Amino acid sequence: MKKTVFLFAISSFAISVIAHSFFLIEWANDRYMTGNGDGLAQMIVFKSFLYDQYKNGSFFYSYSFGLGGGIYSQLGYYFTTSFVYIASFAAVFLMQIMHLAGDADTLFWAQAAVFISVVKLGLIILIASYAFHYMVKHKLAAFTGAVLYGTSVIYFRHTVFWEFFSDAMLWLPLLVAGAEKIIREKRTGLFITACSLTLFSNFYFAYINLIFIAIYVIFRWLIRLDEQEETRWKQFRLFAVSCLISFGISAVSFVPAVYGFLNNLRPPYDQAVALYDFTDNILFSSRIILLPSVFLLFLFVFSFYKNKTFRLFAGISVLLVILHYSPLAASVFNGFSAPQNRFEYLLAFTIGGAIAIGIKELKNISRKEILYSSLLVLFIYIAAIWHKDLDLSLVKNWSILVLLFLTIAAFAAAGIKYKKAHLLLHGCLLASAVLVANTYQKYVLSEASDIKSVTKSYLTSNEYNGEEQRELLENMKKDDGGDQYTRIDWMNGVRNNTPLIQHFNGFSAYSSILNQHLLLFYWKDLQIDMERESVSRYATMGDRANLYSLLYGKYYMTEKENAPDVPYGFEKTDESEHYAVYKNKYTLPFIRTAKTVFTEKDLAEAPVLAKEHAMLEGIVLENHQEKEQPPQISNLIGQTKIKTKGARYQNGVLEVTAEKGGIDLIPESGLPNEGDYYVEFYLKSLAKDQFFNLQINDYVTSRKSNQSIYKTGIYDLTIRVPKAEKISIRLPKGKYKLDNLNLYQEDYQTLKKAAAKNAPKADMSWEQNKLSISYENKSGDRYMVLPIPYEKGWELMVNGKKQDVEKANYSFIGFSIEKGDNDIQLVYYPPYFKATLAITIISLAAGIWYSRRRKKLGS
Structure with missing residues (x-):
């Protein structure tokens, strides 16, 4: 057993290195395996940021993340609790201690990306080999199927663009092996472990993986592989208890992350989602999943379906291929939001399983089946070429055709039972897997997606x-x-x-x-243009x-x-x-x-400038019994001329007829001595699909198309304009809803008055997640407000008494203070942290007990 595990491990990491050949060569030339979009904007940035946080003992909160925020809840989607990242952190930390690594900045993590990927892919192949071997009982077949799973193009797509996406591929084989342990042996330990790992690591992909496991178990209930399997009802009870324990074990990570997701703000996806879209060519040119030709060859060997395990994997694979072509399914896997094709690694896994079983069953194939299957697959490829009118001058498409014929030849040789032909087929499949992986890296990722621009010099x-x-x-x-x-x-x-x-x-x-x-x-609240x-x-x-x-x-x-x-x-x-x-x-x-308190309700209809003045003069709370009248701001739009320029404007609809046109606002009161204008309006493009820039004098801001999945759905805008004789609103040619025009003047006297006040004398210290303030309230003010965003997790003690933190100034921390001395202690923990930590500890103990009990009963 030790020898087998060692051989699997060495082989898995060797294949992983070969599969990364292209990016390893790129690394030697100072080009890196990370996307030039989210890869540079988020992945290496968050890894560098979290490394510094963890190294300094700050595990829960950062004042530097945006305007400040909890990193458990807001970065839990990324790396906060990712086991791959935690292992990477530990490795880098040890390397720094031994003076083998310098600063773990963004450049470092970009350079390290390919090596982390090599290790991760090696582990994916190794774990998948274990899962397939448990079901196939054939070492080389299991390994080959695992390689086809791990080196699938979706692994490299996910790893390059959104590195943590591919972590889910580690836990999926463990989940399947764990499910099989429950079904076949009534043992729950592996399933609880795998389920806990995926829930703890990333709640989003845990959602996808658990949907798949539900589908897998349903298929298994329909296709019994072993007569000794427990009844479905008893299996259901074992799965239910195991899932409950797993959720409990992961609670300390899972609950804050899900809370962060629910506390996010994203407009509902209101566009129609098509049932099917057949534009993707998964034989030649898909960026998401490429079907190995051997999978299609095996799919049409009908004698294979006598093997129930092949029937299982082939059936789920066909279902997932159908779902790949359904934007509705992509929406379901994306939490019923905008369709996103992120679940196809599930298909890569089931294809790997089907191939592993098919290789083992080759000894039972007839020559007639070889011929029929080969002809059918050739017909499908020819039809795909004809239908999509592919440009076969591309090396990547020619290479797929070459691999197709080589695979057919090896398949035929193995089926006809030539000496050592099985080894030829394995070699062909392994070689084709790494060749496709490297070809994809070069032509699709490096060149077509411009990953080659991610260099040290950049x-x-x-x-x-x-x-x-x-x-x-x-x-x-x-x-x-x-x-x-x-x-x-x-x-x-x-x-x-x-x-x-x-x-x-x-x-x-x-x-x-x-x-x-x-x-x-x-x-x-403040309509701040970004x-x-x-x-x-x-x-x-x-x-x-x-x-x-x-x-x-x-x-x-x-x-x-x-x-x-x-x-x-x-x-x-x-x-x-x-x-x-x-x-x-x-x-x-x-x-x-x-001392002065305003309420959000009383300011609800006030212009944003009045809200700014209210925050400068006092504090704005959600609710308060004693309240002041909102500051009064004069609207100048009634004393402002509106002139069109290259456009027609009537009944709130602006039709721009020139390449760039709009309206001019000319205040009759003349140019102010100092200060700015605030211009408010409602603006929405009436075009079905038009991204556009809005320009107001020298200020330019962009607005999404109505078809964009990233549009905010917010159309009420406020733009600050430096003093000028006229305010020119310019838009590209098109038709727009432009309404509710308002104009205000800001002379900044309120700001100057606020800045002239003596600053409160207070001693403050902030270490990790604890903020301590010592303040003597001589003026008898009633509230304190801090420029720290309000969010669940803050705990407050004033003079030793627990007190609620209030949402002040629309989004920040406020709380009442006492006359005289105030000893203030603010501590942040992730939402429900203490309760979930207790649940995790209790569930971990319960999981160990339950697994051992099931092991004894099973044996």
Whole structure:
């Protein structure tokens, strides 16, 4: 047994290295195995960020993640509890201790990506070999099937673009083997382990894997493989108890992550989802799944169906092929949201199983079946070529045809029982698997998807993380006297996670899961334009000085070329060849106290400028018995002329007839002495599918198409415009709903008054997830507000008494304080952390007891 395991392990990792040949050669030339989209914007960024967090003992919260947030709940979708990442962290940490690795920055993780993938793929092949061998009882067949599963194109697609996606391929074979252990032996230990691992590691792919296991078990109940199998009812009870224990074991990770997902804000997908879409060619050119020709050859050997295990895997495979062509199924696997083809690794697994069984059954095949199957498969490939009109000059398509004929030849030789022909077939299948994998890496990933642009020179350039930018950021930190809470508005292009890359506190974040209170703050409450509409991002403060001051924004950095109008009250303090730095003259203190209380309800219909003034004058709470009247702001739209330019505007509909046109707003009151305008309006394109840019004077922001799955569904906009004689709203040719125009003037007297107040004298320290404040309330203020986002998980003690944290200023932490001395302790834990930790410990003990009990009963 030890020799067999050793041989499987060596073979698995050898195949993994060969399957990565292309990217290993690319690594030697300083080109890396990570996507130039989310790979550079999220994957290597979050890995670098979490490494620093974990290394410093900060496991739960980070002030630097966007405007601040819990990393368990908001990054649980990515790497927070991923066992692959945790193992990577441990390995890198040990390497640093032994001085074998330098800083674990984004460049490091990009360089390490191919080696992590080699190890992960080796483990996937090894685990799948175990699962297939348990069912097939043929070592080489099990290994070959596992290789075809592990090296499937979807593994490389997922690993390159969204690295954690492919982690699910580790746990799937364990789940199937665990399910078989329950069905055949009534033993639950492996299933509980596998189910706990997948639930703990990633809730999203646990959802997909458990859907598959449910389908698998249903098929198994229809296709009994062993007469000694327990009754379905008893199996159901074993599965139910095992799943319950598994959910309990994973609770400490699973519950906070799911809470973060539910606390996210994403508009419902309101577009029609088609039942079927047959555009993808899974024989030649699919980017998601390519069917091995041997699978089709085996599928048409009808004597194979006498083998129940082949019938099982072939039946599930055919079902999953059908589902691959259904956007509705893709939506179901994506949580009933927008269709996403992320589940096809399930198909790769069942195909691997079918091939493993088919290889074992070759001894029973007839020559007639070889001929019929080969002709049918050739006909299918010819039909695919004719139907899709493929360009066979492409090397990748020619290679698939060559592999097809080689596979048919090896299949025929093995079936006719030539000496050692079985080894020829195995060799052909293994060689074709690694060849397809490397061909896919080169032509589909590196060239067609431009992964070749992810180079060392790019990752150290000003386009991503340049030295010139880092020097200016260091200068800001020195100028600020080392204030660790200062926020800087700087984003490199459209990379919202720039603050994580360059290690500063910023105003932007890009993650699939974000704090819904912050998203509402941007989208609805304050209508802050981010210069780019997106459901999974937030950025900047819309160049609105009041908001920068309220959220401790001291610095603003921008490119000199095409530099925008900086926010009011920011003065240039530093510059380099390509960038300029501005400092806020009116920054408010990090800790603010207030007597005056406004409520969200009373401000609901007020313009956003009135809401800003309310936050500057006091504090805004959701509900409060004593409340002030909202600040009054004059609407200038009644004293403003509206003129069209290259457009027609009537009854709230703007039809732009020129290539670029719109309306001009000309205030009759004349140019203000200082300050800005705030222009509010409703804007929606009436085109079915049109991405467009909105320009207001020099300010440009982009809006998604109505067909985009990433549109916010928010059409009420507020744009800050520096003082000017006219406000020009420009749009590309088309028809738009443009309504509810309002215009306000901001002279910043309220901001200046707030900044002139004496800052509260308070001592503050923040270590990991604990914030301590010592404050003497001499002025008798009733509330304290902090620029820390409100979210579930914060616990508050004031002078030793437990107290509720309130949502203040729409999205931040507020709480009542007492007269005189206030000893304030704020501690953050992931939502339901203490309760779920207790459940995990109890369930782990229960799982060990239950598994041992079932093992004794089974034996």
